[in-house]
Amino acid sequence: MIYDQAEGLRRKLDNNRTPNQAKTISVISGKGGVGKSNFVLNFSLQLINTQKKVLVIDLDMGMGNIDILMGVHAEKSIINLFEDHLSVHEIIETGPNGLSYIAAGSGLNHLFNMRETDRSFFYDQYRELVQMYDYIIFDMGAGVTEDGLFFILASDECIVITTPEPTAITDAYGMIKHVVNMQRSMPIYVIMNRSLGYQEGQKSLRRFNDVVSKFLHVQSRSMGIIPDDKTVTQAVIKQVPYVLFNHRSKAAKAIKEITNNYLKDSKEIHGQSSITFIEKLKRLIEG
Numbered sequence: 001m002i003y004d005q006a007e008g009l010r011r012k013l014d015n016n017r018t019p020n021q022a023k024t025i026s027v028i029s030g031k032g033g034v035g036k037s038n039f040v041l042n043f044s045l046q047l048i049n050t051q052k053k054v055l056v057i058d059l060d061m062g063m064g065n066i067d068i069l070m071g072v073h074a075e076k077s078i079i080n081l082f083e084d085h086l087s088v089h090e091i092i093e094t095g096p097n098g099l100s101y102i103a104a105g106s107g108l109n110h111l112f113n114m115r116e117t118d119r120s121f122f123y124d125q126y127r128e129l130v131q132m133y134d135y136i137i138f139d140m141g142a143g144v145t146e147d148g149l150f151f152i153l154a155s156d157e158c159i160v161i162t163t164p165e166p167t168a169i170t171d172a173y174g175m176i177k178h179v180v181n182m183q184r185s186m187p188i189y190v191i192m193n194r195s196l197g198y199q200e201g202q203k204s205l206r207r208f209n210d211v212v213s214k215f216l217h218v219q220s221r222s223m224g225i226i227p228d229d230k231t232v233t234q235a236v237i238k239q240v241p242y243v244l245f246n247h248r249s250k251a252a253k254a255i256k257e258i259t260n261n262y263l264k265d266s267k268e269i270h271g272q273s274s275i276t277f278i279e280k281l282k283r284l285i286e287g
């Protein structure tokens, strides 16, 4: 695709991404209810545990619930930034262990239809955010909306969450197909959540990545498996992230391992996109 060629060229010519700019990650799924929000929350807390600065942005517009999962109440949301021009400093809320997050809110105008001034205000604010954090993680709704797709395609990486159920697997595949058809160079990580056994989970994850590679001709990376663990449900009911609810639970141990491997892995992967999230987003929206 022309877009990818352009990016390759830009990467060669321009290596000026400052090392302390946040990496933007979209966490996505095909089917709903597979564990995206729980993953985002617990992965972020684990990154914080390793001294990383993390901001979670709930982009599940109208259905966002990251604040409920933490047992906190958000006064402001991303809508206040777009529509009322509140600064990021005014809309960032704080969760457990100092986790920064921005709630979803509802009623966001389509990015296309937004006034130019609203969009450029957002661009300016986002540029501030990338200086403040190491990771900015989007919790996306299930499936894909037009606006959601812009955010996904502008991200540096995607993490796809699925469970071993055939319906979830098929939808995750469909989602990856959708993303790579638009942008083949997007790095894609896959999490097999709610695995019933370690070996079984690893096997489904390998099989899934093989199918992606065979039919879509891109290599998705195994990020890890998270066991089906009743601690997760208990933690959700108590509105405490499971890494804090019981740090010895199977799910918490899995998240720790996943985070450590991810951090090791991303150190070894060079050639990160040098065009920033905002440059990509702008190009996607404004052509």
Ligand SMILES: Nc1ncnc2c1ncn2[C@@H]1O[C@H](COP(=O)(O)OP(=O)(O)OP(=O)(O)O)[C@@H](O)[C@H]1O
Pocket (backbone or CB within 6 Å): 029, 031, 032, 033, 034, 035, 036, 037, 038, 039, 060, 140, 141, 142, 193, 194, 226, 227, 228, 229, 230, 232, 233, 236, 251
């Ligand atoms: N590893 C797990 N073990 C057991 N139950 C889990 C696990 N992960 C998620 N769940 C269950 O699945 C439910 C849905 O999880 P979550 O809200 O994170 O999914 P989601 O993908 O964000 O959903 P949505 O598409 O609605 O945003 C949780 O409330 C919990 O009961």
Ligand SMILES: [Mg+2]
Pocket (backbone or CB within 6 Å): 036, 037, 038, 060, 065, 139, 140
């Ligand atoms: Mg969710």
